[in-house]
Amino acid sequence: xxxxxxxxxRFDDGTVAVNELTLTVEPGGITxxxxxxxxxxxxxxxxxxxxxxxxxxxxLVGGRDVRESPRAVLRRGIGYVIQQTGLFPHRTVLDNIAxxxxxxxxxxxxxxxxxxxxxxxxxxxxxxxxxxxxxxxGGQQQRVGVARALAADPPVxxxxxxFSAVDPVVRxxxxxxxxxxxxxxxxxxxxxxxxxxxxxxxxxxxxxxRTGGVLxxxxxxxxxxxxxxxxxxxxxxxxxxxxRALGFLPAKGVPVGEVATVRLGGSVAAARDALRDGxxxxxxxxxxxxxxxxxxxxxxxxxxxxxxxxxxxxxxSLYEVDxxxxxxxxxxxxxxxxxxxxxxxxxxxxxxxxxxxxxxAHDVLRALADARQAGxxxx
Amino acid sequence: MSWLARNWxxxxxxxxxxxxxxxxxxxxxxxxxxxxxWLANRSVAARxxxxxxxxxxxxxxxxxxxxxxxxxxxxxxxxxxNVMVALTVxxxxxxxxxxxxxxxxxxTHVVSAADAMGFRxxxxxxxxxxxxxxxxxxxxxxVAAVSxxxxxxxxxxxxxxxxxxLFTDGFQLQFLTPIVVGIVGSVLLALLADAVLLVAGRxxxxxxxxxxxxx
Ligand SMILES: Nc1ncnc2c1ncn2[C@@H]1O[C@H](COP(=O)(O)OP(=O)(O)OP(=O)(O)O)[C@@H](O)[C@H]1O
Ligand SMILES: [Mg+2]
Numbered sequence: 322x323x324x325x326x327x328x329x330x331r332f333d334d335g336t337v338a339v340n341e342l343t344l345t346v347e348p349g350g351i352t353x354x355x356x357x358x359x360x361x362x363x364x365x366x367x368x369x370x371x372x373x374x375x376x377x378x379x380x381l382v383g384g385r386d387v388r389e390s391p392r393a394v395l396r397r398g399i400g401y402v403i404q405q406t407g408l409f410p411h412r413t414v415l416d417n418i419a420x421x422x423x424x425x426x427x428x429x430x431x432x433x434x435x436x437x438x439x440x441x442x443x444x445x446x447x448x449x450x451x452x453x454x455x456x457x458x459g460g461q462q463q464r465v466g467v468a469r470a471l472a473a474d475p476p477v478x479x480x481x482x483x484f485s486a487v488d489p490v491v492r493x494x495x496x497x498x499x500x501x502x503x504x505x506x507x508x509x510x511x512x513x514x515x516x517x518x519x520x521x522x523x524x525x526x527x528x529x530x531r532t533g534g535v536l537x538x539x540x541x542x543x544x545x546x547x548x549x550x551x552x553x554x555x556x557x558x559x560x561x562x563x564x565r566a567l568g569f570l571p572a573k574g575v576p577v578g579e580v581a582t583v584r585l586g587g588s589v590a591a592a593r594d595a596l597r598d599g600x601x602x603x604x605x606x607x608x609x610x611x612x613x614x615x616x617x618x619x620x621x622x623x624x625x626x627x628x629x630x631x632x633x634x635x636x637x638s639l640y641e642v643d644x645x646x647x648x649x650x651x652x653x654x655x656x657x658x659x660x661x662x663x664x665x666x667x668x669x670x671x672x673x674x675x676x677x678x679x680x681x682a683h684d685v686l687r688a689l690a691d692a693r694q695a696g697x698x699x700x
Numbered sequence: 701m702s703w704l705a706r707n708w709x710x711x712x713x714x715x716x717x718x719x720x721x722x723x724x725x726x727x728x729x730x731x732x733x734x735x736x737x738w739l740a741n742r743s744v745a746a747r748x749x750x751x752x753x754x755x756x757x758x759x760x761x762x763x764x765x766x767x768x769x770x771x772x773x774x775x776x777x778x779x780x781x782n783v784m785v786a787l788t789v790x791x792x793x794x795x796x797x798x799x800x801x802x803x804x805x806x807x808t809h810v811v812s813a814a815d816a817m818g819f820r821x822x823x824x825x826x827x828x829x830x831x832x833x834x835x836x837x838x839x840x841x842x843v844a845a846v847s848x849x850x851x852x853x854x855x856x857x858x859x860x861x862x863x864x865x866l867f868t869d870g871f872q873l874q875f876l877t878p879i880v881v882g883i884v885g886s887v888l889l890a891l892l893a894d895a896v897l898l899v900a901g902r903x904x905x906x907x908x909x910x911x912x913x914x915x
Contacts, residue, residue, distance in 0.1 A: 393820050
């Protein structure tokens with residue numbers, strides 16, 4: 322879909338921002354450009370819509386040299402989202418989103434109608450359409466930026482650190498939202514970030530650049546974590562990469578053991594009888610986990626009393642087991658559930674969130690060792 | 701007071717003339733400053749040249765300009781066009797800087813986002829950069845309007861001066877009332893023009909109001 326062929330950019334002052342970049346971005350899917358500051362990510366991205374012209378080499382979109390189309394026409398077919406949003410302060414949100422359709426000559430009504438659809442698609446209420454950008458929060462502005470880029474339904478979307486300026490909670494929301502949108506729309510997305518975690522979370526493929534505009538490795542996230550091409554990539558990918566790589570391994574072989582459960586509101590005496598190794602998971606009516614009770618917490622409490630919130634210790638993360646219709650957990654999810662649980666047993670739940678059993682760190686590590694022996698894990 | 705009542709139609713006529721002599725150059729100056737400001741924003745050389753020339757122009761004494769202009773543009777000395785051309789020169793001298801600054805203050809990420817969406821340069825200028833330049837341009841226009849209204853009176857010395865003619869009349873007749881009426885009249889006109897431009901500027905920039913309310 323997008324092809325860089327030995328694309329090089331040397332600026333007038335002699336800076337080589339991008340050096341002989343050769344890389345093919347397959348249609349559909351998210352490709353991440355990641356690397357330290359000044360390594361040429363933005364410059365590479367801007368060669369795609371001719372905001373920057375390569376000094377030598379070519380860039381193709383959809384098999385055609387970008388230089389064949391007039392700039393304005395090329396750009397209307399390529400969505401572009403940037404960190405500072407670049408929203409027009411003097412136009413309402415709706416008119417901002419309608420920009421490219423209007424430029425492409427759509428009638429006003431149709432463009433506005435399309436803009437309203439997009440506002441909804443990116444999860445913003447219709448009333449916001451009448452506001453000006455300055456009257457929105459940073460996260461909302463960023464959503465509007467995405468909506469504006471998608472308005473004319475371009476096959477390609479370029480995103481330059483779109484979520485770097487918002488706080489971490491909003492950023493995680495926006496990332497999840499992008500993944501949801503991408504499932505629905507199936508665009509070819511080129512996404513620049515300097516955050517390796519973001520690259521690994523969002524990317525189907527990740528291109529790591531080193532300073533001087535040289536491509537260091539172009540691979541799937543799991544391969545990047547498992548087999549970094551060299552020391553630079555290894556150190557860039559960072560600490561805990563072994564642990565993070567577990568996030569890409571399905572927890573197929575991990576045995577789900579039994580776990581004691583007690584109902585919230587049931588009697589303390591019954592809870593004491595149910596404990597296993599001194600612990601039980603407290604569940605609600607739908608068998609969803611609320612937390613844990615322990616022998617030590619219950620000791621000295623009247624047996625007639627009910628198991629109330631005060632007696633419950635908060636639980637750790639949950640591990641979703643492989644089930645039809647559910648999203649199977651990864652080895653990392655299973656291990657984290659075990660490590661973060663006060664009882665050292667991770668709570669396993671089904672797709673509806675009901676407790677089905679528990680996992681231990683020991684079981685997870687054994688499953689990992691088995692997978693490794695079977696050659697399922699690159700080592 | 702009776703002088704005022706007797707001369708009322710004449711005074712109104714002078715007010716109208718005063719507004720015309722100040723307003724037409726304001727408009728002409730604005731129309732010429734926009735392309736000049738655009739040019740100044742595109743090239744460093746043009747910017748340096750335009751800003752220094754306009755700085756020099758503004759320092760030419762108004763009376764000197766009025767006396768020299770007829771010879772330069774070939775008009776009769778009593779022609780009101782002389783005053784208008786002179787004031788247009790001053791307006792441009794003031795506004796070129798305002799327009800240049802205003803266009804320069806449009807955030808680069810907004811301009812480059814417009815490029816990335818496929819605006820052609822002229823459309824981008826007219827529908828993105830110019831509207832966003834309005835607040836700063838209006839600030840410059842207010843200064844130019846007040847400056848023009850006060851400079852029109854100088855034209856009275858060469859016979860075309862709106863309310864300024866009341867000063868020359870008053871001096872000739874050794875009579876204070878017309879002088880006071882002339883002064884008060886031009887001050888009121890200046891205040892009025894300033895207020896009108898302020899309100900017009902606000903009306904043209906509803907998004908600024910929105911931002912003010914939100915901020
Ligand atoms: N217009 C320009 N003129 C000269 N040098 C430039 C220009 N634009 C970028 N550069 C240089 O090219 C190199 C790559 O810049 P680029 O913006 O592509 O980096 P980046 O990877 O996007 O960095 P960041 O993560 O900080 O955004 C840098 O050394 C930068 O200083
Ligand atoms: Mg960058």
